[in-house]
Amino acid sequence: MTIMPPRKHGDASDGVVGGRQTRFEGSLKVTGAATYALEYPVENVAHAVLVQSTIPAGRVLNVNAETARAAPGVLLVLTPEDDLGFTVASDWGGNRPENQPYYPLPRHVQFNGQPIVAIVAENREQAFEAAKLVSITYEEAPHVASLDDPNAGEGKLMGNLVFNWGDAEAALAAAPVQIEGTYSTPREYHVAMEPHGLTVKWDGDQITVWEPSQWSHGMARTYSEWFDIPYENVRLISPFIGGGFGSKGAALAHGAVAAFAARKLGRPVKLALTRPQNFTNYGGRAATRQTIRLGATEDGILQAIVHRGASETSTYADWPEQTGAATPILYKVENFSSEHRVVPVNTVTPGALRGPGKNPSSFGIESAMEELAYKLGMDPLELRLKNYADHDYQSGKPWSTRRLREALTEGAEAFGWSRRSHAPRSMRDGRTLIGWGIGCGTFPVLQAPSEALIRVLANGRVEVVSGAIDMGQGTYTVLAQTAAEVFGIPVDQVEVHLGDSRLPGSAIAGGSMLAGSILGAVHKAATAARDELIGLALNDENSPLRDTGANTLTFSEGRIAVPRGEGPSLSLPELMAALGRDEIETRRNTLPDGASAQEHHQAWTTMAKVQGPTMGEYSMHSWCAHFAEVRVDEDFGTVRVSRIVSAFDCGRLYNPRMVESQWRGGIIMGIGQALLEEGLVDMRNGRTVNNNMGDYLVPTNADVPDIQVISVGVPDYGASALGGKGVGEVGIVGVAPAIANAVFHATGKRVRDLPITLEKLI
Amino acid sequence: MTRTIHLSLDINGRRHELDVEPRVTLLDALREHLALTGTKKGCDQGQCGACTCHVDGKRVLSCLTLAAQVEGREITTIEGITGENGDLHPVQAAFIEHDAFQCGYCTPGQIMSAVACIREGHAGSDEEIREYMSGNLCRCGAYNSIVAAVREAAQATVKEKMEVA
Ligand code: FES
Ligand code: FES
Numbered sequence: 025m026t027i028m029p030p031r032k033h034g035d036a037s038d039g040v041v042g043g044r045q046t047r048f049e050g051s052l053k054v055t056g057a058a059t060y061a062l063e064y065p066v067e068n069v070a071h072a073v074l075v076q077s078t079i080p081a082g083r084v085l086n087v088n089a090e091t092a093r094a095a096p097g098v099l100l101v102l103t104p105e106d107d108l109g110f111t112v113a114s115d116w117g118g119n120r121p122e123n124q125p126y127y128p129l130p131r132h133v134q135f136n137g138q139p140i141v142a143i144v145a146e147n148r149e150q151a152f153e154a155a156k157l158v159s160i161t162y163e164e165a166p167h168v169a170s171l172d173d174p175n176a177g178e179g180k181l182m183g184n185l186v187f188n189w190g191d192a193e194a195a196l197a198a199a200p201v202q203i204e205g206t207y208s209t210p211r212e213y214h215v216a217m218e219p220h221g222l223t224v225k226w227d228g229d230q231i232t233v234w235e236p237s238q239w240s241h242g243m244a245r246t247y248s249e250w251f252d253i254p255y256e257n258v259r260l261i262s263p264f265i266g267g268g269f270g271s272k273g274a275a276l277a278h279g280a281v282a283a284f285a286a287r288k289l290g291r292p293v294k295l296a297l298t299r300p301q302n303f304t305n306y307g308g309r310a311a312t313r314q315t316i317r318l319g320a321t322e323d324g325i326l327q328a329i330v331h332r333g334a335s336e337t338s339t340y341a342d343w344p345e346q347t348g349a350a351t352p353i354l355y356k357v358e359n360f361s362s363e364h365r366v367v368p369v370n371t372v373t374p375g376a377l378r379g380p381g382k383n384p385s386s387f388g389i390e391s392a393m394e395e396l397a398y399k400l401g402m403d404p405l406e407l408r409l410k411n412y413a414d415h416d417y418q419s420g421k422p423w424s425t426r427r428l429r430e431a432l433t434e435g436a437e438a439f440g441w442s443r444r445s446h447a448p449r450s451m452r453d454g455r456t457l458i459g460w461g462i463g464c465g466t467f468p469v470l471q472a473p474s475e476a477l478i479r480v481l482a483n484g485r486v487e488v489v490s491g492a493i494d495m496g497q498g499t500y501t502v503l504a505q506t507a508a509e510v511f512g513i514p515v516d517q518v519e520v521h522l523g524d525s526r527l528p529g530s531a532i533a534g535g536s537m538l539a540g541s542i543l544g545a546v547h548k549a550a551t552a553a554r555d556e557l558i559g560l561a562l563n564d565e566n567s568p569l570r571d572t573g574a575n576t577l578t579f580s581e582g583r584i585a586v587p588r589g590e591g592p593s594l595s596l597p598e599l600m601a602a603l604g605r606d607e608i609e610t611r612r613n614t615l616p617d618g619a620s621a622q623e624h625h626q627a628w629t630t631m632a633k634v635q636g637p638t639m640g641e642y643s644m645h646s647w648c649a650h651f652a653e654v655r656v657d658e659d660f661g662t663v664r665v666s667r668i669v670s671a672f673d674c675g676r677l678y679n680p681r682m683v684e685s686q687w688r689g690g691i692i693m694g695i696g697q698a699l700l701e702e703g704l705v706d707m708r709n710g711r712t713v714n715n716n717m718g719d720y721l722v723p724t725n726a727d728v729p730d731i732q733v734i735s736v737g738v739p740d741y742g743a744s745a746l747g748g749k750g751v752g753e754v755g756i757v758g759v760a761p762a763i764a765n766a767v768f769h770a771t772g773k774r775v776r777d778l779p780i781t782l783e784k785l786i
Numbered sequence: 787m788t789r790t791i792h793l794s795l796d797i798n799g800r801r802h803e804l805d806v807e808p809r810v811t812l813l814d815a816l817r818e819h820l821a822l823t824g825t826k827k828g829c830d831q832g833q834c835g836a837c838t839c840h841v842d843g844k845r846v847l848s849c850l851t852l853a854a855q856v857e858g859r860e861i862t863t864i865e866g867i868t869g870e871n872g873d874l875h876p877v878q879a880a881f882i883e884h885d886a887f888q889c890g891y892c893t894p895g896q897i898m899s900a901v902a903c904i905r906e907g908h909a910g911s912d913e914e915i916r917e918y919m920s921g922n923l924c925r926c927g928a929y930n931s932i933v934a935a936v937r938e939a940a941q942a943t944v945k946e947k948m949e950v951a
Binding site for chain 2: 046047049052054057065149216217265266296496681689693723724728
């Protein structure tokens with residue numbers, strides 16, 4: 025899809041990397057013209073709906089679908105009886121088991137809400153009506169409903185999540201000041217405003233899938249593997265995504281079912297999950313529990329951290345929500361021990377939700393640090409600065425850049441922290457208790473290769489082409505800014521094409537790795553195109569710039585000229601006309617030179633080439649410090665967040681306007697996590713009770729105060745080609761403990777299990 | 787049940803004829819039958835506000851409204867609020883200027899609510915805007931900017947009215 029920029033734009037300087045350019049695709053979004061996956065006009069489409077299991081574990085004995093089959097408009101009913109012929113696709117890392125069958129409509133039930141039957145009808149209303157007529161008989165098996173189930177057990181230790189250095193137990197035992205706390209977080213859900221769903225169409229053995237996607241290439245690969253067709257035969261289209269937050273990175277069972285049905289019927293099929301189905305067809309953040317013990321000297325120097333954590337997973341896959349992810353790197357500590365276990369329960373496999381791992385991890389360590397501060401009688405800000413990590417004690421490597429100290433001090437300054445009185449319940453406004461708290465956050469810099477194509481057209485327009493996606497982070501905008509900067513043209517002379525697996529490969533929009541990766545590729549391709557233009561302009565016999573004697577040219581304010589020269593200057597269309605060229609096209613990637621075709625495919629369709637934060641010489645992360653103020657009604661225990669100031673080190677910001685929006689978005693999700701969000705499980709049958717937006721509460725406009733965000737970062741050219749570190753994930757990390765700490769300061773009550781609901785305070 | 791009924795709907799000042807089942811909601815009529823996909827479906831159960839449209843100038847949740855209920859009424863969707871010459875409505879322009887969205891999926895509903903909120907006289911203070919815009923969820927968390935955009939558009943509307951008077 026071609027996105028044209030809005031006509032209105034501010035300063036010319038907004039249009040370069042680092043400028044505050046308004047959202048490139050903004051006018052499409054405010055007029056309703058942006059087309060999301062389910063909105064493509066596809067002729068003759070049939071509609072599919074799913075019937076889900078109502079038991080948490082067992083076997084389907086029989087599906088009685090006779091009346092459903094005979095219902096008006098019904099075209100197809102799929103049940104566990106039908107062999108859909110799929111084999112298991114590769115995992116994220118690109119590893120694929122041999123010939124293992126995959127049953128998107130299984131006989132073996134592993135969680136309540138698992139898709140069992142699909143109905144396809146002429147229209148959606150008919151499909152829903154018929155779905156009600158299906159009756160399924162089960163043989164039930166014993167189940168484990170959740171992490172809190174008495175039968176859940178201790179789970180299994182994840183060997184790759186055991187970290188030890190120094191002698192943590194001995195140092196802890198010897199420490200004069202010790203605290204211990206157990207912290208837990210419930211199941212949390214993405215609740216992207218656009219529900220999952222897709223439209224699928226086959227043309228022979230070519231398939232087109234319109235589906236919201238954080239990773240068009242990775243999901244296209246999954247479809248090709250399921251159907252055992254060449255990767256090139258799949259086209260996944262996703263130019264706009266109505267929010268993902270980690271949930272839209274993988275093709276899911278409902279996609280397999282819709283694609284199968286479309287092939288079987290020989291006509292396009294649309295399958296839109298209902299909102300309740302969005303709570304069970306893919307996993308949210310796993311519930312977690314962790315115990316932290318800290319030992320310190322009397323003047324507050326940390327001696328040891330001992331961490332033991334667990335998270336729930338499904339009975340058929342291990343997904344660790346790593347409670348120990350932030351614990352080892354926030355503070356200076358010579359003696360450390362951490363373990364994480366996974367506990368299988370009857371749920372859909374949990375997944376990545378904003379700030380995976382780091383988020384619950386920071387709730388633990390940042391709550392514990394404040395508990396230590398109160399035990400010591402020390403200002404929690406002072407305690408954090410006192411234990412500032414001068415390098416990464418886990419990897420032993422120096423930080424690439426770490427401006428967490430500045431985040432803490434500048435955040436404190438903006439918040440007015442020095443006016444705080446230390447004792448709990450010591451700040452109030454009538455019957456309202458006021459509390460202030462701090463929470464720090466971090467997220468690693470992940471690096472991945474990407475590819476991009478640049479096309480300079482005869483009319484002087486420049487096209488940026490990439491399979492990367494934009495779910496609201498600002499990909500369209502920052503890529504337009506990058507090209508505009510390289511060619512010295514206004515942003516509205518740039519077109520950006522994204523969100524299509526047929527376009528050049530790109531990193532996933534996840535783990536905060538997309539911007540750093542794709543900007544590098546676009547910058548490289550654009551620079552190459554510019555160099556090619558320079559070469560032609562200086563050497564082509566028809567070029568007015570040929571005999572200037574210059575060995576390079578400048579691109580600025582829409583003109584191409586000799587540096588500091590008096591000579592002629594040309595606009596891009598004038599130069600293209602002089603050269604007699606219709607277009608100049610360059611394609612570049614950030615893989616090592618000479619990478620094979622196989623490596624290319626692997627780079628865009630799996631995570632095999634993703635580099636972690638300590639794979640080079642440095643330890644690279646984004647950092648933040650949140651300062652929260654809460655007002656608690658003393659009589660009713662209601663908590664309102666009245667003020668938040670957050671300071672971030674995310675390196676260089678490619679577009680501060682967009683970055684600030686993402687930071688605020690993360691912080692608001694953190695407010696929800698702290699006070700509202702909790703997936704409730706019926707222990708009798710493993711059902712997600714509050715599987716809708718009226719019962720699973722996310723923050724509304726009235727729940728959110730003005731949020732002040734501050735950037736304290738400096739460019740980090742080790743982290744990415746253009747100096748940025750990740751932005752999207754880190755914003756939520758540390759918010760919940762900041763609020764929990766503020767609630768303690770206000771009320772004197774330490775709530776260690778999220779969310780902080782009023783019954784925990786009265 | 788396969789009976790269809792004929793409806794004639796007045797949407798954005800244009801008459802649309804369609805044959806649908808009586809149980810089709812206004813939201814599905816717009817999105818599935820009339821290719822007016824600017825109105826979004828976030829929950830289909832009246833909880834999120836993404837489907838907000840105007841019926842006779844008042845905001846309604848189109849997922850909780852049957853298409854058959856609104857025959858003879860004046861329906862306005864996000865596609866119907868831009869000026870004849872394509873100029874953005876002041877609320878739309880303010881949303882871009884304040885970056886009052888990210889993914890954009892809640893945005894048409896937010897804007898339709900905002901236009902009505904201002905018209906209802908409920909945009910007098912930030913507090914009031916927050917309250918009267920709380921039926922529209924935004925999971926991307928653009929709330930601060932939404933308040934700023936509504937405030938600015940409301941002030942512009944007041945100014946315009948004063949100039950006219
Ligand atoms: S779709 Fe109508 S309120 Fe959510
Ligand atoms: S902009 Fe994404 S939900 Fe509001």
